[in-house]
Amino acid sequence: MIRRPDNPDLSATIFEIERYATEDGPGIRSVVFFKGCNLRCRWCQNPESQSPRPQVMYHKQRCTACRRCVEVCPAEAVREIAPLGFITDPEKCVLCGACVDACFSGAREIVGERMPLDAIMDELRRDKAFYEQSGGGVTFSGGEPLLQAEAVHELARRCKAEGIHTAVETAGHLPWAGIAGLLPRLDLLYFDLKHIDSEAHRAYTGVPLDIILGNLRRASECFDNMIVRIPVVPGVNADAQTLERMFAFLAGKTRVKRVELLPFHRLGLAKYEGLGLSYAMAEVDNLGKEQCRPFAEIGGAMGLSVQVGAEGG
Ligand code: SF4
Ligand code: SF4
Numbered sequence: 001m002i003r004r005p006d007n008p009d010l011s012a013t014i015f016e017i018e019r020y021a022t023e024d025g026p027g028i029r030s031v032v033f034f035k036g037c038n039l040r041c042r043w044c045q046n047p048e049s050q051s052p053r054p055q056v057m058y059h060k061q062r063c064t065a066c067r068r069c070v071e072v073c074p075a076e077a078v079r080e081i082a083p084l085g086f087i088t089d090p091e092k093c094v095l096c097g098a099c100v101d102a103c104f105s106g107a108r109e110i111v112g113e114r115m116p117l118d119a120i121m122d123e124l125r126r127d128k129a130f131y132e133q134s135g136g137g138v139t140f141s142g143g144e145p146l147l148q149a150e151a152v153h154e155l156a157r158r159c160k161a162e163g164i165h166t167a168v169e170t171a172g173h174l175p176w177a178g179i180a181g182l183l184p185r186l187d188l189l190y191f192d193l194k195h196i197d198s199e200a201h202r203a204y205t206g207v208p209l210d211i212i213l214g215n216l217r218r219a220s221e222c223f224d225n226m227i228v229r230i231p232v233v234p235g236v237n238a239d240a241q242t243l244e245r246m247f248a249f250l251a252g253k254t255r256v257k258r259v260e261l262l263p264f265h266r267l268g269l270a271k272y273e274g275l276g277l278s279y280a281m282a283e284v285d286n287l288g289k290e291q292c293r294p295f296a297e298i299g300g301a302m303g304l305s306v307q308v309g310a311e312g313g
Contacts, residue, residue, distance in 0.1 A: 010150065011114050011117060012032075012155075013148065014032055014115055015049060015111050015143070017031070018030065021139070023310040023311065024167065024169065024310065025190075026135050026137075027137065028136040029131070029139050030127055030131075031138075031140075032120060032124070032138065033049060034141070034142040034143045034147070034151075035048075035051065035112045037050045038171075039144070039171050039207055040205060041204065041206075041231070042204050042205075042233075043281045044268060045268040046143070046268060047268055048111045048271055050143070051112075052147070053090075053095075053112065055111050056108055056111075057109050057274045058085060058086055058087060058274045059106070059108070059270075060084065060085040063085050063086060063105060065086075067080075068099075069086050069099035069102060072099055073099050075093060075096075077094075078099055086108075087275075131164060137165025137166055138166050139169065140152050140166075140167070144171055149174075149178045149181075149182070152182065157185050166185065167186065168189055169190035170192065171194075171212065176215055179215055179218075180218075183219070189219060189226045191229070193216065193246060193250075194230070194236075195236065196242065196245045196246045196249055200236075216228070216254060217254045221254075227260055228260070229310070230243070232287055232292050232295065233284075234285065238287060238292075240295065243295045243299070247299040247302050250302075251299075258304070259305070259306045260307055260311070261306060261307070261309070263287035263289055263309070266282070289308045289309055
């Protein structure tokens with residue numbers, strides 16, 4: 001086999017590499033979170049994943065209101081906005097890092113960085129022994145990782161060449177070619193599905209549904225190890241009627257066998273505030289696993305294997 005040489009210039013914008021993760025695939029894993037997403041789900045728990053650019057994140061609970069960030073910013077991008085605190089205007093910020101360096105209390109950080117693929121692979125290799133002992137590996141998530149398709153394809157190729165179990169999680173609002181070319185390099189594919197009604201999908205995520213459903217169906221036809229993830233969100237899809245329609249599509253129109261229901265959790269609230277964004281779900285109560293079990297039974301009755309919560313692949 002002719003091996004394509006590694007491209008040392010390739011890089012990706014990521015906002016975290018989480019080590020020792022156990023909820024995004026089998027075993028112990030490293031999860032690479034890519035920055036940038038083409039959906040705007042109202043319940044998104046990682047608002048820092050949405051913009052493709054690095055951003056300044058502010059942590060109000062650490063802030064002493066010394067105002068040094070305002071004083072040192074060369075772009076006049078930091079403003080005190082009550083009751084949020086010292087918020088950065090992303091339109092003005094030039095990401096110089098001066099406010100981060102000036103903040104003695106660690107209340108400011110730049111989230112996201114451009115990393116060469118070689119550096120990402122070095123990071124991933126650190127835990128190879130854990131992957132091997134636990135049956136784990138690496139998961140590429142986001143954001144939408146496939147918006148940086150070339151980087152993900154290349155990382156998956158390198159992982160595969162080193163015998164590392166590789167998974168990707170996608171929301172699927174992409175040209176089919178970006179997904180199809182990746183499948184031979186994957187061991188596991190997580191495919192998110194948020195709603196089954198086109199108008200509702202557009203209202204809650206900002207994008208239409210047809211491309212996603214088409215890609216989901218095609219992926220299920222040519223890739224066996226696939227898990228559909230459904231975030232179960234009060235007021236959006238957390239009702240038997242909507243979930244029954246979603247299960248009926250999966251059971252009747254695709255070859256999907258496994259589904260995970262992920263109960264809504266209001267985890268992202270502080271991050272929205274730290275980025276100066278409003279959170280549409282700030283007043284919505286968390287959903288418990290027990291509340292989702294009756295929904296799982298609906299899917300089970302249609303022949304799907306439905307589990308509540310992300311418990312690995
Ligand atoms: S420099 Fe840090 S502690 Fe001081 S006002 Fe800005 S964020 Fe708060
Ligand atoms: S990173 Fe630089 S430009 Fe951006 S808010 Fe901080 S000091 Fe201002």
